[in-house]
Amino acid sequence: MGDSQYSFSLTTFSPSGKLVQIEYALMAVGSGQTSLGIKAANGVVIATEKKLPSILVDEASVQKIQPLTTNIGVVYSGMGPDFRVLVRKSRKQAQQYFRLYKEQIPVTQLVRETAAVMQEFTQSGGVRPFGVSLLVAGFDDDGPQLYQVDPSGSYFSWKASAMGKNVSNAKTFLEKRYTDDMELDDAVHTAILTLKEGFEGQISGKNIEIGIIGTDRNFRVLTPAEIDDYLAEVE
Amino acid sequence: MSKAVVDLPPKGGFSFDLCRRNEMLISKGVHPPSFRKTGTTIVGLVFKDGVILGADTRATEGPIVCDKNCEKIHYIAPNIYCCGAGTAADTEAVTDMVSSQLQLHRYHTGRESRVITALTLLKSHLFSYQGYVSAALVLGGVDITGPHLHTIYPHGSTDTLPFATMGSGSLAAMAVFESKFREGLTREEGIELVCEAICSGIFNDLGSGSNVDVCVITKGHKEYLRNHQMPNPRTYVSSKGYTFPKGLTEVLTTKITPLKEKVEVIEGNDAMEE
Numbered sequence: 001m002g003d004s005q006y007s008f009s010l011t012t013f014s015p016s017g018k019l020v021q022i023e024y025a026l027m028a029v030g031s032g033q034t035s036l037g038i039k040a041a042n043g044v045v046i047a048t049e050k051k052l053p054s055i056l057v058d059e060a061s062v063q064k065i066q067p068l069t070t071n072i073g074v075v076y077s078g079m080g081p082d083f084r085v086l087v088r089k090s091r092k093q094a095q096q097y098f099r100l101y102k103e104q105i106p107v108t109q110l111v112r113e114t115a116a117v118m119q120e121f122t123q124s125g126g127v128r129p130f131g132v133s134l135l136v137a138g139f140d141d142d143g144p145q146l147y148q149v150d151p152s153g154s155y156f157s158w159k160a161s162a163m164g165k166n167v168s169n170a171k172t173f174l175e176k177r178y179t180d181d182m183e184l185d186d187a188v189h190t191a192i193l194t195l196k197e198g199f200e201g202q203i204s205g206k207n208i209e210i211g212i213i214g215t216d217r218n219f220r221v222l223t224p225a226e227i228d229d230y231l232a233e234v235e
Numbered sequence: 236m237s238k239a240v241v242d243l244p245p246k247g248g249f250s251f252d253l254c255r256r257n258e259m260l261i262s263k264g265v266h267p268p269s270f271r272k273t274g275t276t277i278v279g280l281v282f283k284d285g286v287i288l289g290a291d292t293r294a295t296e297g298p299i300v301c302d303k304n305c306e307k308i309h310y311i312a313p314n315i316y317c318c319g320a321g322t323a324a325d326t327e328a329v330t331d332m333v334s335s336q337l338q339l340h341r342y343h344t345g346r347e348s349r350v351i352t353a354l355t356l357l358k359s360h361l362f363s364y365q366g367y368v369s370a371a372l373v374l375g376g377v378d379i380t381g382p383h384l385h386t387i388y389p390h391g392s393t394d395t396l397p398f399a400t401m402g403s404g405s406l407a408a409m410a411v412f413e414s415k416f417r418e419g420l421t422r423e424e425g426i427e428l429v430c431e432a433i434c435s436g437i438f439n440d441l442g443s444g445s446n447v448d449v450c451v452i453t454k455g456h457k458e459y460l461r462n463h464q465m466p467n468p469r470t471y472v473s474s475k476g477y478t479f480p481k482g483l484t485e486v487l488t489t490k491i492t493p494l495k496e497k498v499e500v501i502e503g504n505d506a507m508e509e
Contacts, residue, residue: 092339095335098335
């Protein structure tokens with residue numbers, strides 16, 4: 001295919017109209033660990049696998065789900081270091097918005113600004129696109145919201161979505177299980193079951209991470225003990 | 236002969252370019268607009284379990300009280316508060332800025348903010364503006380290393396003290412502290428002493444007045460007591476209201492200026508048509 005001749009330069013379109021570097025970035029996302037998000041009627045839950053390369057790694061030091069503001073959290077699939085950079089930039093943008101308007105940044109605005117950053121890196125010289133897709137979960141005056149942001153900079157609002165290795169199975173599972181009037185607790189159970197579907201090995205509070213936000217508008221990451229409680233309920 | 240003037244790139248901090256022009260304007264009699272000062276009494280003290288901050292609530296614009304109940308105790312972090320004296324805009328802006336920076340720092344480190352961090356951020360900012368940011372602050376909070384109380388002067392110097400006062404009423408308040416402060420006060424005693432010091436400023440200093448705000452910070456807990464004491468209530472309010480019947484005001488002179496008559500445009504018959 002003539003495309004491969006255009007695959008090295010980010011800023012050159014291929015004859016088929018694609019930016020091949022972005023396609024490759026999506027492949028990097030697709031080979032990352034599974035993560036998913038579900039929007040319930042009264043909150044949002046995001047979850048991810050936390051498979052560490054060796055049992056010697058101190059799993060308490062790894063936190064894949066990060067808060068961006070008190071009412072917005074984010075999880076990723078893909079390259080961890082790229083995620084760290086985006087989280088840092090997004091947090092700063094949220095603070096700048098607050099300094100300027102004295103209003104907590106709405107979820108859509110933060111998603112838009114983060115997506116703009118990701119798009120910049122697809123149109124500049126000497127840089128590569130971010131190798132992550134983000135799932136942003138937030139609760140503001142417009143209610144609970146879940147957004148997915150891709151390396152190209154495009155973003156979508158989802159009722160439920162998954163990314164990473166097991167994406168097709170996970171999405172099929174979610175399509176079957178999702179209902180519009182789900183409560184937050186049901187959503188957490190569904191999230192755990194979806195992760196369990198493609199999970200290699202024994203699932204426990206130590207090798208998955210779950211973040212929730214409810215009507216209290218306070219995003220928090222569940223402790224391993226809380227996850228184990230939910231797991232026990234699901235069994 | 237080569238020109239001795241070199242164009243330097245703009246550096247951070249205060250730009251003194253317009254100072255000469257300002258001095259020239261003043262010499263010609265053009266005065267800069269006055270700004271709203273807080274002309275204040277602010278105090279802080281360390282007690283047994285933490286820190287208590289206190290402030291009055293009067294904001295002045297020269298001789299006029301422009302805000303009878305303003306808030307001078309500013310939020311910096313969940314465990315750190317800051318009282319501000321001096322120019323109101325400066326204290327607001329500088330405390331908001333440092334509060335935002337500390338929030339980012341908390342996200343990045345995953346830890347509670349320390350008072351010394353807020354102190355360093357504030358003093359470096361004030362120093363780089365060489366005293367032109369007219370903010371005199373009393374910063375207090377409780378962090379992992381214990382309770383802390385600091386004062387910060389507009390030029391950027393700081394003091395660490397067990398009890399402190401700033402503002403135009405600082406001498407009145409300090410007199411109270413110097414005679415009654417002791418180590419290891421309880422919460423009630425501490426609040427009473429702070430209120431006494433602020434009241435001393437309210438009643439003896441013209442730049443301070445109205446009510447007393449108090450903020451108590453202990454390990455893991457804070458209490459913002461807005462208008463904890465209101466020693467200056469409006470004593471007489473007429474329940475009947477006031478009426479001003481017509482004819483009560485004496486007319487001294489009358490001058491009537493007729494408005495210009497509207498100009499009537501008479502439609503010319505096809506004036507423009509050739």
